[in-house]
Amino acid sequence: MSLLSIVLSEAIEGLENVGRFWDLGTWEMTFLLWLNSLHGTFIDKVFLVITMLGDKGIVWITSGIVMLFFKKTRRIGIFVILTYGLIGGMNNFIIKKIAIRARPFYDTTIAVYPSAHVLQEYAVATFFGDGLFLGFGEIPDDYSFFSGHTVASIACATMMILHSRKIGIPAVILAVLIAFSRLWHGVHWPTDVLFGAIFAITVTIGLFYLLRFLEPKVMNLLTKIFKKKDRAAIEQ
Template identity: 40%
Template sequence: MNQAELKILDYIHTHFSCRFLDAVMPIITKFGDGGIFWIAAAVLFIIFKKTRKTGISMGAALLIGLIIGNLILKNSFARIRPYDLNPAILPDMLIKPLSDFSFPSGHTLASFEAAVVLLIRDKRFGIPAIVLAVLIAFSRLYLYVHYPTDVLAGAVLGTFIAFFACKAVDLCYKKISDKNNSQ
């Protein structure tokens, strides 16, 4: 599997590389660093009562994804990064090599968790967020730090976690509402 995926990454590297993308992709990928952008967005949504449910859903999804993706799956699979299998790419790296494992892509996972929550709760925010999530996911391939299956797994898992978080938050809101109405 790794060899086939390296061929895909090499294809991207050979056919898509240009000065513009070399400048833009490291910037785009920073939006996913540590999930900080998405965490800040969740906090911003929590501040306002009208969007609080969205922010809580985003926060819940990001926390669940951190536990499942970064703490459990990355360490369980312990998949080395693509540049470790193809060290010839190292001189062309646009960002510093990373020290953690590859599977799943944490940038993609967090981005899809947050973006799908936004899409579920409010399409005005969700559609641009999905576009950003896709760009972040592609940046991970372009920068040669993830295999395609890492990114795919992050997107799929992030989507499922987002749906779960929204349902869980909806249930909590309903229980609180029912409790308040019965008093």
């Protein structure tokens, strides 16, 4: 059997048995258990609201669109929307599917039960064998590595702070809280968040300089196109 056949065979098995390729370190499980032992009704609700701000990139897309209406922030808005689409898409559609890492609540030692801590419709909570609460909110059905909320939030916040510290600092604080909320809810391993943040920062910085390099070229091209259209309209 060729090496490629073996790899493909293993990949198929991995898709059927999520998380096959990950030797999950006990420190990550220990950390999540400790973190969830701190939960309380009020703080749970706070982090649920925070994590929901990152769902589908709602806070970042909305911020980007709002910035488009103001001349001073229009450029930032365009860059933020592009960042969310490109980097978020890269993570969700490529990296997650390559990594094939199971989320914490898919671990064989964990059983899923309804919980009194459920704070939204159709939500379920996850318990460990010792009864500790590990998460609430709608259970994601995709892979774990990298954390999508973390990548999108850190990437957009990084793009903002590269343009403006005034806008970027609050964005970074919110992004960090969103990333932490994924651990609080137990829907990601610590390394999903940590390496997701590193990936987001690194790629966003590269994208920032790439867009700056391409921006004048694109603007010149658009100017030429519109000038041609204007001339054609005048001639008619």
